[in-house]
């Protein structure tokens with residue numbers, strides 16, 4: 001099977017176009033090819049499919065084989081694949097995802113593609129829809145949570161997939177390698193969770209590191225960057241537009257007046273090849 005390898009802010013993906021040929025088990029494929037020693041190496045697998053509700057459909061599988069509802073860095077790579085490989089001749093189109101129908105748009109400067117801007121839809125804040133339990137059905141904003149024997153404060157946001165946003169004073173002192181998995185599997189999150197640890201640099205610059213559900217530490221998380229902005233605005237920490245500075249690059253996000261999140265950032269093809277399935 002032919003594949004292309006992509007990265008957006010260092011969050012990397014194997015992309016396969018399955019419009020002509022579906023695989024029997026995408027989860028098993030993702031587990032196998034994501035392995036950095038025995039496979040191609042990636043944070044997940046993106047699958048291009050036809051849709052009867054939108055122009056295209058994207059599915060995303062984590063390195064552990066689980067399927068996620070959405071992937072922010074992934075949808076930018078997905079959009080550039082469609083444009084660069086001539087699948088579409090349009091710069092703006094609709095993509096069906098597990099988080100609904102989203103709209104990426106190719107960004108150009110003097111004609112050259114510089115990135116992708118995505119209408120990421122509206123954040124979901126109702127606790128039972130994130131889902132997170134134990135905080136009623138209202139919003140879980142700046143609420144206490146116990147993880148790894150310590151008391152933390154977090155804001156729960158769904159961008160189609162669940163996020164737990166934790167603001168800290170000193171990001172460098174947070175042992176994410178040790179505690180990330182304990183946040184992911186905290187019993188209050190019935191579908192597990194992605195966790196963003198965030199240090200506010202100023203009202204338009206937020207430094208974020210992530211532990212991703214089903215994939216562990218990655219260099220960036222697009223949906224997580226949107227959840228971070230929402231949590232920062234709701235807790236009075238930032239303006240409604242900010243740069244989210246990740247280990248692998250920077251995303252510019254805006255929570256606009258229409259309640260939609262708009263995320264802008266890079267998407268780069270790294271190499272292509274053929275893999276046995």
Ligand SMILES: N[C@@H](CCC[C@H](N)C(=O)O)C(=O)O
Nearest residue numbers: 068071072073161221222223
């Ligand atoms: N890296 C992604 C998110 C991928 C899915 C996530 N691990 C989950 O299980 O929800 C992004 O850029 O949003």
